[in-house]
Amino acid sequence: MAALLTAAGSDYSPGMVVAIEPTADEESAWIRRAQAADTRAFERLYRLHVDRVFGLCLRMTGNRSEAEDCTQEAFIQAWNQLGRFRGDSAFGTWLHRIAVNAVLGRLRRSQREQDRIRAAHEIAPAAAAVADTGELRDLAEAVDRLPAGARHVFVLNGIYGYSHEEASDMLGIAVGTSKAQLHRARRLLAQQLGQEGYER
C-alpha cells in the first residue's frame, strides 16, 4: 500500500483513501521533492498531516471556519519556508509550530478579528467537540470555552502532549507562564465539569 503512495507523482486523487502511513524514508523523500518545488509531493505531505494540523487549529480556535483558514495558511507558510526545514525535528512538529503561529497571528491581527471569531463561535459553539464522543465531548466543550491563553496551553500540553518548554516556545511565552496557564485551565475545567456532573 505504501508503494501505491509513492509509485508516481500524479497517482493521487483527492478521493483516494490513504490507509497506511508512509515510512519515514518515504516522507523524507516527499519533503526533498517538495523542497525542489514539486507540488505533488507537497500534496502528499498535506494529505498525511492535514487532519492533525486541522485538529490543532480547531482545538486552538474553537471555530471550524477559522481552523480551515489557519490550516490553509499554515500549509502555505510551510511551503514558503520548506527550504529552511532541516529535519532537526519531526516534520509534523515543524508543521505544528507553523500552525500555532498561524493561529496566533490571526488572533493578534486585530481586536475586530477576535470579536468576529468570538461572534462566529457563539453561533456555532463547541466545534471541536464534534470529533469526540461520550463524556469526552463534555471535556472538549469545556476546553472550547476556556479563555484563549489557558486553552492554547491546555491544547498543546494536555491534548497534543507537548512539554511546557515546547508549548511555551511555540506560543512565545515563558515556561512559567505556560505552567500558570495550564494550572488555570485545569482549575477552570474542574469548575465547569464539576457543575456539569462530569464523572469523577
Added chain:
Amino acid sequence: MSTDFDDKVMADAARLARDIAPERDLWPGIEAALTRPADAARHAGDPRPGRAPWYAQAAAAVLLVAGSSLMTYVVVDREPVTVQQPAPAGLVLESASFGGQYELSGGYKLARTNVQAQMEHELRKLSPEARAEVEDNLAVIRGAIDEINAALAQEPNNVLLQDLLFKAYREELAVMRKVGGLTQDIMLRNDI
C-alpha cells in the same frame, strides 16, 4: 479540586481526538496559493526567509513618512474606504468591487490612484530585490482582493466579506504608502 479529578481530566484530555478531518478539501485553495507567482518565487528562492528582508521592512517603516500628508489626511483620517450603494441612474461610477453591487467611493479611488503613482515613482529608486519584494507583497494583497470580490459576487450582502475587503484595501494602501516613505527616508539619510 481533587487530585483524582484533576488527573482524570488530564488523562481524558490525552484521549481527545488529535486528528480531525476538515469538512472540505482544503488542498485546492492551498494549491492555488502555491502556484501564485509571488509564492512560487518565494519557494524557488529558498532558503529565503518568509519575512521581508531588512530593506523591505525598513522601507515599510520609513515610507510611512513619505510624501503623503495629503494622502494620509484624505485616505486614512478623513476618508476611509467606504461602501456605497449602486449609483442612481445617470451617474457613471467606475466598476471596482463588491461584485458590482457596491462601488468604492470616488475619493478613495482618487487617493488610491495618487498613492499608487507615488509608490511607483519611489519603487524605481529601490534595488531590484526590494522592488520585487514589495511587488510580491502587493500581489498577495491584490490576489486576496480579487478572491474576496469573487466571493462577494456570490454573496454581495455578506457583511464579513465586505469587512474583509475593507481590510484588504486598507492593507494595500498601507503598503503603498509605506513604500513611498522608505525611499524618501533613505534619501534623507544619504543627504546627511
